Amino acid sequence: MSNSFVLVINSGSSSLKFAVIDANSGDDIVTGLGECFGMPEAVISWKYNGEKTEEAITAPDSHHQHAIDRIVALVDTLGFNKDIVAVGHRIVHGGEKFTSTIRIDEEVLAEIESLSDLAPLHNPAGAIGIEAAMKAFPSLPQFAVFDTAFHQTMPQKAFTGAVSNELYKEYGIRRYGFHGTSHYFVSREAAKMLDKPVEEASFISVHLGNGASVCAIENGESVDTSMGFTPLAGLMMGTRSGDLDPGIIEFLMKKGWSQEKVFDTLNKKSGFLGVSGLTSDARGILEAMEDGHEGAKLAFEVFTYRVAKYIGSYMIPLSHLDAIIFTGGIGENSLPIRREILKNLNLLGFVEDEKGNEDARFGAAGIIAKSEVLGAVAMVIPTNEEFVIAQQSVELL
CATH class of the missing domain: 3.30.420.40 (ATPase, nucleotide binding domain)
Known part of the structure; x- marks a missing residue:
């Protein structure tokens, strides 16, 4: 079995998507979703070898942690926990600070949380997912991949809003753009096709x-x-x-x-x-x-x-x-x-x-x-x- 599996986590405010990906081939080994966090009907489900399994999440106040703990147990049960070499997190907003994928440490985590004003629904949830994953996988390197990073090459004339420059200086108001990971991927695939x-x-x-x-x-x-x-x-x-x-x-x-x-x-x-x-x-x-x-x-x-x-x-x-x-x-x-x-x-x-x-x-x-x-x-x-x-x-x- 390949030893380049990456656990990918996309943490939302009331949900958590995850997948174990073969970084060489791009194949999904396992895909799953925890949803309805904070509600009595909170569940986690996953698909492996074409079969779907679903179970209730019972932890009342720590659904993100419970979901990640369940993922830890799942990869252990399936026998490829030793093949996971890293955990990758999708983070919605990197502001102007993050222009590419970065290894997460305490300083990076604090920066992600500090950008919560720019993405109040997404960045706090991403930080919760990172903290839960660091606790569950203390020996694995963790990386943040930002939706906004690909767009940091936009020229100033494209990202500047036609408002008072004070709004940019004081609050960072400008065009950031999202879906960057998707636009990056398909542009590379299109170049190959052509x-x-x-x-x-x-x-x-x-x-x-x-x-x-x-x-x-x-x-x-x-x-x-x-x-x-x-x-x-x-x-x-x-x-x-x-x-x-x-x-x-x-x-x-x-x-x-x-x-x-x-x-x-x-x-x-x-x-x-x-x-x-x-x-x-x-x-x-x-x-x-x-x-x-x-x-x-x-x-x-x-x-x-x-x-x-x-x-x-x-x-x-x-x-x-x-x-x-x-x-x-x-x-x-x-x-x-x-x-x-x-x-x-x-x-x-x-x-x-x-x-x-x-x-x-x-x-x-x-x-x-x-x-x-x-x-x-x-x-x-x-x-x-x-x-x-x-x-x-x-x-x-």
């Missing part, structure tokens, strides 16, 4: 899932991205509004809305869910469209139009375009959404390969359109953020 060095390749990477973002990648580096100071900016998403006039916030608050209600609405009741009045799930939107639901049809049109508009605008920072890359749950699997986005890009000359588009789903990569105008292609590449976390952890060893 047989071109990534340092000479330019892409527009389109990560479409419940959260969604676009990234302009020039010579392998992020030069602009649609998410901003928080993941609320940019594209319309499952429940997030994406870009909107900030004056709307003032308007609603003058109408008596509380700050909490405004941001709860923008984060949890907007996007597909808000426009359709039906569901946040793209599959449900497509099904309802077939049944003639007007709200679902409008949500589909707004979403695909906005994605295409961002793709068009992200031609600006690039010297040339090799490929548009679709990834994420929607980007990898939704044929009608990809088709509509490509139709909206007709001025850029993209012609859909209908069979290629149908084939590139459910885990399959492939080229789905070509543009003679730009000498570029559109392609689908399944993302694998856990593999990046495992790989970068092993590289730092």
Whole structure:
């Protein structure tokens, strides 16, 4: 058995995703999820050799620790605890401090916690996961991989907000971007597919899932991205509004809305869910469209139009375009959404390969359109953020 397994942990405020990854091949050995933390129905489940197991979490106040203790027992029972060489943690926000993967020590952990103002739902949970893992695996090196790190190559003109410079100096208000691990991974895979060095390749990477973002990648580096100071900016998403006039916030608050209600609405009741009045799930939107639901049809049109508009605008920072890359749950699997986005890009000359588009789903990569105008292609590449976390952890060893 290989001795380069990495335990990858993605710790949320009420959940914890984990996987044991072979850092050489990218294969999942075990994948699992602890969820509903803080509630009576808290459970942990995992899949190994195609079989799923689920059990209740009974520890009342320490669900993260209980979940990690259960993972320790699981890898011990399965007999590959000696093959795990590192623990890699997905951390949402690295601010300007962290520009690459880093080995975690007490100082790094304190820095992650100090960035909690920038990601109040995510960084504290990430820190809890790190502390629990350090306690459970005291002899293993632990690494932090940041969602924001890949975007730290953006030029100042791309990350600077058009507000008072004091807001940047005092509070760090600027564009940070997220989904960096995904955009990094698919850009490297796309370069391989095109047989071109990534340092000479330019892409527009389109990560479409419940959260969604676009990234302009020039010579392998992020030069602009649609998410901003928080993941609320940019594209319309499952429940997030994406870009909107900030004056709307003032308007609603003058109408008596509380700050909490405004941001709860923008984060949890907007996007597909808000426009359709039906569901946040793209599959449900497509099904309802077939049944003639007007709200679902409008949500589909707004979403695909906005994605295409961002793709068009992200031609600006690039010297040339090799490929548009679709990834994420929607980007990898939704044929009608990809088709509509490509139709909206007709001025850029993209012609859909209908069979290629149908084939590139459910885990399959492939080229789905070509543009003679730009000498570029559109392609689908399944993302694998856990593999990046495992790989970068092993590289730092």
